Amino acid sequence: MPLPVTDPPPRAPQARELFERSERERTIALPPQAELARAARRLAAALRSGEVEEVGAACSALVELLAVFYAVPPPRVEVLQVRPRTLREGWEMQLHGEYDPESATIRVWMRTAVRRQLVAFPTLCETLLHEFCHHLDCVRWGDTWHTRGFYERVRRLYTHALRMRWVDPVWRRGRGGRWWMDLHAMRVARRGAQGD
Ligand SMILES: [Zn+2]
Numbered sequence: 001m002p003l004p005v006t007d008p009p010p011r012a013p014q015a016r017e018l019f020e021r022s023e024r025e026r027t028i029a030l031p032p033q034a035e036l037a038r039a040a041r042r043l044a045a046a047l048r049s050g051e052v053e054e055v056g057a058a059c060s061a062l063v064e065l066l067a068v069f070y071a072v073p074p075p076r077v078e079v080l081q082v083r084p085r086t087l088r089e090g091w092e093m094q095l096h097g098e099y100d101p102e103s104a105t106i107r108v109w110m111r112t113a114v115r116r117q118l119v120a121f122p123t124l125c126e127t128l129l130h131e132f133c134h135h136l137d138c139v140r141w142g143d144t145w146h147t148r149g150f151y152e153r154v155r156r157l158y159t160h161a162l163r164m165r166w167v168d169p170v171w172r173r174g175r176g177g178r179w180w181m182d183l184h185a186m187r188v189a190r191r192g193a194q195g196d
Pocket residue numbers: 130134146
C-alpha cells in the first residue's frame with residue numbers, strides 16, 4: 001500500500017469543519033465478522049483465479065454487504081487489470097484504486113504496473129475498503145479527506161475482515177500539518193503482542 005499519509009488540513013472554514021469531523025471519528029461500527037470474513041475469503045479465491053470477472057463479482061459482493069450494513073446506496077465497482085502509473089507530489093507511483101464521487105464509482109486494479117503480476121490479496125482488500133470509506137464519507141458528509149480518523153476507520157474494517165488483531169495506530173508528525181502512519185512500528189507491536 002502507499003504509505004498512509006494524511007492530507008494537509010484545508011483552510012476554507014467549511015472544508016476545515018468536515019476535515020476535523022473526519023479526524024475525530026477514529027472508529028466505525030463493524031458489520032458481523034463472519035459475513036465480512038466470508039466475503040473477504042471469496043475475494044481471495046477470486047483473485048487466485050486471476051479472472052477479472054470473478055474478482056469484479058467478489059468486490060461488488062463485499063461492497064454491497066457493507067452498503068447494506070451502513071444503509072447507503074452501493075457504489076459501482078470496476079475492477080481493471082494493470083495499474084496505471086501516476087505522479088503524486090513528484091513521485092511516480094502505481095495507482096491502487098480510486099473513488100469518483102460524481103458517479104459513485106470505485107475502481108481497483110488487480111495487476112502490478114511493471115511486472116503485471118496479481119496484486120497481493122491484503123493490498124487489494126485494503127484498497128477496496130479504503131475506496132468504500134471514501135464513498136461512505138461522501139454519502140454521509142458530502143466530501144472526504146484522508147485524515148487520521150479516515151485511515152483508522154479503514155484499518156478497523158480491514159483488520160475485522162481479515163480477522164487480524166487490532167493494534168493501535170502509531171502516528172508520526174510530518175510536514176505541513178500532515179501525519180503518517182508508522183506501519184513498521186505497528187508490525188513490531190503486533191509481533192510483540194503475539195509473542196506473549
Ligand atoms: Zn484515498
